Amino acid sequence: AQKITQTQPGMFVQEKEAVTLDCTYDTSDPSYGLFWYKQPSSGEMIFLIYQGSYDQQNATEGRYSLNFQKARKSANLVISASQLGDSAMYFCAMTPHTGNQFYFGTGTSLTVIP
């Protein structure tokens, strides 16, 4: 069984500061992908970043980076230089090699304070 856990229901960060959103996962599959999506108040799901389980380096996409610690089964999202537009729900998701469906966490609501 696959499980994604996001333990922070809500987070606050000062504008221009960095913030880390936590995500841990559980899977018995040796190969899997990890994803982060942003959901603003308008409701759409916006892909942010991907990390493959066999990737040696942590993924980065602009101000987003993924702190992947395979032994700890964690895939935390780091947002640097927070902007007001970063205020949104953030979902961690995983898909195992043996299937295509995504398993989502419960999300973290991020509020950027001016």
Added chain:
Amino acid sequence: EPEVTQTPSHQVTQMGQEVILRCVPISNHLYFYWYRQILGQKVEFLVSFYNNEISEKSEIFDDQFSVERPDGSNFTLKIRSTKLEDSAMYFCASSDLTQGLQETQYFGPGTRLLVL
């Protein structure tokens, strides 16, 4: 940049009525998905579709649900007899096959379904 589109953006229906939610996936993608998100909850997988047939489905996807690719561009989710608990945001997603199995899924903007 290509994107997944969904229509309608909002749908209100009476309990027991049939609804069809429509999606146009990204044109060169081969895998299609439906997810739902009940208000305030996490996104839940419903079904995946590849090569004109269902490849995976969850426990939520019971006999009330069906999917179809009626032509080369549309992908639909039909709920035969809606229940109050079907009220949710329904997301369509699509992904590419060539990058390997863990492809990024690109989501549409969602259809917000309200069953009264």
